[in-house]
Amino acid sequence: MKTILAVLLLTVSAYGQPLKLDPDVFAKRRHAFIEKMEPGSVALFASKPEYDRNLDVKYEYRQESNFYYLSGFEEPESILLLAPSHPRFKYVLFLRKRDPRRETWEGPRSGTEGARTVFHADTAFVIEDFDSHIWDFSNNDGALYYGFGVNPEIDGKIKSLFVDGRSGRNKAILDPATVVDEMRLVKNEGDWSMGLKKAIDISVEAHNEAFKAIRPGIYEYEVQALFEYVYRKNGSPRNAYPCIIGSGQNATILHYETNTRQMQRGELVLMDCAAEYGGYAADITRTVPVSGTFTKEQKEIYRIVLDAQNAGMKMVKPGATLGVISAAIDTVLAEGLLRLGLIKSSNDRRLFSLHGYSHWIGLEVHDVGGYTRKGKEITLEPGMVFTIEPGLYIRPAVFDLMKERGYSDGEIGQIRARAEPYLNIGVRIEDDILVTPEGYRNLSEGVPRGISEVEAQMKRR
Ligand code: GLY
Ligand code: MN
Ligand code: MN
Numbered sequence: 001m002k003t004i005l006a007v008l009l010l011t012v013s014a015y016g017q018p019l020k021l022d023p024d025v026f027a028k029r030r031h032a033f034i035e036k037m038e039p040g041s042v043a044l045f046a047s048k049p050e051y052d053r054n055l056d057v058k059y060e061y062r063q064e065s066n067f068y069y070l071s072g073f074e075e076p077e078s079i080l081l082l083a084p085s086h087p088r089f090k091y092v093l094f095l096r097k098r099d100p101r102r103e104t105w106e107g108p109r110s111g112t113e114g115a116r117t118v119f120h121a122d123t124a125f126v127i128e129d130f131d132s133h134i135w136d137f138s139n140n141d142g143a144l145y146y147g148f149g150v151n152p153e154i155d156g157k158i159k160s161l162f163v164d165g166r167s168g169r170n171k172a173i174l175d176p177a178t179v180v181d182e183m184r185l186v187k188n189e190g191d192w193s194m195g196l197k198k199a200i201d202i203s204v205e206a207h208n209e210a211f212k213a214i215r216p217g218i219y220e221y222e223v224q225a226l227f228e229y230v231y232r233k234n235g236s237p238r239n240a241y242p243c244i245i246g247s248g249q250n251a252t253i254l255h256y257e258t259n260t261r262q263m264q265r266g267e268l269v270l271m272d273c274a275a276e277y278g279g280y281a282a283d284i285t286r287t288v289p290v291s292g293t294f295t296k297e298q299k300e301i302y303r304i305v306l307d308a309q310n311a312g313m314k315m316v317k318p319g320a321t322l323g324v325i326s327a328a329i330d331t332v333l334a335e336g337l338l339r340l341g342l343i344k345s346s347n348d349r350r351l352f353s354l355h356g357y358s359h360w361i362g363l364e365v366h367d368v369g370g371y372t373r374k375g376k377e378i379t380l381e382p383g384m385v386f387t388i389e390p391g392l393y394i395r396p397a398v399f400d401l402m403k404e405r406g407y408s409d410g411e412i413g414q415i416r417a418r419a420e421p422y423l424n425i426g427v428r429i430e431d432d433i434l435v436t437p438e439g440y441r442n443l444s445e446g447v448p449r450g451i452s453e454v455e456a457q458m459k460r461r
Pocket of ligand 2: 283359387389430
């Protein structure tokens with residue numbers, strides 16, 4: 001029974017190579033967290049709540065990322081406790097009790113025994129006993145690390161026990177994010193082997209398959225289905241974020257997720273789609289011609305975005321900043337827009353580029369870690385992973401914004417005429433970049449980006 005439970009709880013997914021969780025990785029993370037805790041303090045992490053979707057149906061459950069990062073434990077209605085000052089029990093799980101009738105419907109629960117044998121907790125209790133057992137671990141000295149806002153019910157419990165609660169129990173409450181976010185910002189072998197690499201590899205495979213399937217007449221949702229088939233076939237339980245398949249003018253809607261349109265010859269389709277694996281998110285965008293061949297105008301815009309992305313990548317090395325990368329991208333985008341006569345001044349580039357060019361990725365697609373330390377921009381270190389994702393979006397709404405920026409009616413008229421051949425072109429190219437001691441590695445380089453490479457991959461259909 002023990003072995004079966006261990007196999008069930010330590011594997012994720014059905015097809016492909018199941019993910020094996022490595023208990024040592026979680027133990028090392030807990031140890032690193034504990035090292036940074038204030039003397040005499042305890043830390044509590046709440047599980048995410050389950051949410052009702054409609055009658056008798058819940059939204060798919062996903063564990064809160066810090067809880068998962070420190071334990072690998074994915075059941076709801078649980079609390080993780082770290083108590084470094086306790087003589088015996090430094091890592092404790094409070095969790096749902098075993099319930100054979102419910103388990104017949106919903107699948108196996110770890111229970112207190114599984115918490116110890118599979119998740120290596122020093123001890124475990126059923127969640128109903130949290131209020132009585134918490135005082136075995138927490139005393140009047142030292143702070144409590146707890147992040148409010150994950151689970152309203154557990155927040156209420158913590159507030160009544162530690163904030164409004166018994167006299168003398170009023171503790172200093174510290175945000176564990178100050179410690180965990182820093183840990184999660186710099187990835188290591190554990191992150192790589194337990195999901196980050198495979199999330200990116202699966203997403204790369206899915207993009208390459210999509211390239212081969214796209215043709216005039218195909219619906220956006222058919223391409224989405226292909227992405228999601230490749231994810232599931234490789235054991236990814238879910239998308240890292242909702243799939244964006246924007247064809248024609250939908251490519252200019254940044255977070256278009258409807259995916260219902262039929263693609264036409266002569267258009268571009270922008271695909272911002274990636275898988276989650278072992279909790280880790282990839283984040284990849286490619287923009288390709290529906291017919292398999294870029295038009296002259298599409299090439300002009302695409303080339304500017306590609307050159308901008310390459311200029312950004314060139315700047316990546318330890319000690320650089322995302323600001324430096326962003327500035328290099330801005331320069332190329334502005335030069336391109338000025339060359340086409342679509343802006344008057346390089347300061348106006350954001351009229352067409354709209355969004356930021358980088359964010360950390362990890363257990364969240366927009367991962368934790370912050371972008372400044374003590375008011376200064378974070379400098380890159382080996383192990384940091386982030387996106388480089390410039391884009392240009394030529395949409396009619398831009399002309400109203402130009403008016404607000406002080407462009408005259410005459411100038412807008414001229415720009416409108418020059419923009420006409422480019423109207424409704426939206427291009428974004430997004431890759432996942434690892435900082436290495438020597439510079440960087442483009443982890444998603446397996447999806448073609450160059451114009452002729454994209455066209456060649458599409459011909460493999
Ligand atoms: N897919 C979300 C983003 O690119 O940030
Ligand atoms: Mn992104
Ligand atoms: Mn993206």
